[in-house]
Amino acid sequence: MRIPFNRYESGREEHGNVADVLEAEDLNQVVQLEDEFASYVGVEYALATSHGTSALHLAMLALDLKRGDKVVCSVNAHPSLPEVVRHFDAEPIFIDIEPQSYNINLDSLETYLEDNQSKKLKAVIVTHVGGLSVDLERLYSIAKIYNVKIVEDASEALGATCNGKKIGSTGADITCFNFSSHLKKNICNGGMLVTNDDEIMERAKLLRNHAIERDEDSLEYIYDVVDIGNNYSMSELEAAYIRAQIKKQDKNIQRQQEIASMYAKALEGTPHITLPDMSNDEHPFSLYIIKVDKNRDSFALELKKVGIECGLHYIPLHLLTYYKAKYSLKINNFPKALQSYQQVLSIPIYGSMSDKEVKYVCDKIKQIAKTRV
Structure with missing residues (x-):
């Protein structure tokens, strides 16, 4: 898939x-x-x-x-x-x-x-x-x-x-x-x-x-x-x-919120994975951002091998060549952004995702997480 x-x-x-x-x-x-x-x-x-x-x-x-x-x-x-x-x-x-x-x-x-x-x-x-x-x-x-x-x-x-x-x-x-x-x-x-x-x-x-x-x-x-x-x-x-x-956007948001709840329920307790806070009822979950505490990029590559595309939001601006050189920025200037950047991973979420696709993503995340040491 x-x-x-x-x-x-x-x-x-x-x-x-x-x-x-x-x-x-x-x-x-x-x-x-x-x-x-x-x-x-x-x-x-x-x-x-x-x-x-x-x-x-x-x-x-x-x-x-x-x-x-x-x-x-x-x-x-x-x-x-x-x-x-x-x-x-x-x-x-x-x-x-x-x-x-x-x-x-x-x-x-x-x-x-x-x-x-x-x-x-x-x-x-x-x-x-x-x-x-x-x-x-x-x-x-x-x-x-x-x-x-x-x-x-x-x-x-x-x-x-x-x-x-x-x-x-x-x-x-x-x-x-x-x-x-x-x-x-x-x-x-x-x-x-x-x-x-x-x-x-x-x-x-x-x-x-x-x-x-x-x-x-x-x-x-x-x-x-x-x-x-x-x-x-x-x-x-x-x-x-x-x-x-x-005209479809409100319906899309409602579906994204449903998918976010499905992710939260299925992935709760998955080792090495931190899930987003679900307490804000107004969160549209245009992105579903998890944290991977063991080699995020390797984790994303494993997901890619089984057909799941991921995103990154974002590479902190002070790590980009132009701004780093232009303003003499150091890697540790923004420690909270740096720490998050090393772990965050956006997984698929959008209105047209089926329950079957959501389950597939959850199953593969849990399967890969078990291999982390």
């Missing part, structure tokens, strides 16, 4: 939406997606982009990030986060993690902000690893005290909630989504930037298409350029497909 790390399945609605675009019957899919997404999340504005990284880059543009500015993020994040910051010749600042959730450690964040107050400190980007959020009320309180913007990376938190509100509507200045996130590649790309801030959305809309302005009362080919933007636009075909996918 082969169990991929992720699987996307298309149904009638995806095919129907795409066919409408190909037959030129409905060329307003992007606008419809933006309206539907804003309603789904419960936010005032949603702006579709070509990719999740585009949404993050556009967010930095909307915040008017400049050379020498500083943006704080978790050291346990996808490289796209510090990458978009560096494209502005700004400086990413890394913070260690909370070892149970793998998210940014709010105590460490607050300590850094207290010790490094500066007008150059523009924003904090917070990643919700596996879709599980940090204590958002505390995060927003910290941001208010130290006058920094909060940008949430919700690449793994589509449809996730915190205190009953969907991520994206809980109080961040900007939230960015990715419809083809790291190791969970979709058959199309796409991202979304959401906000309740009129000025941020106005600027993001302008910059999404080369900062081009047109006079609606003039000829269509007459335009002006009023700033430096780029092309971050999503295609109609991508929007058509994603629209149908969004």
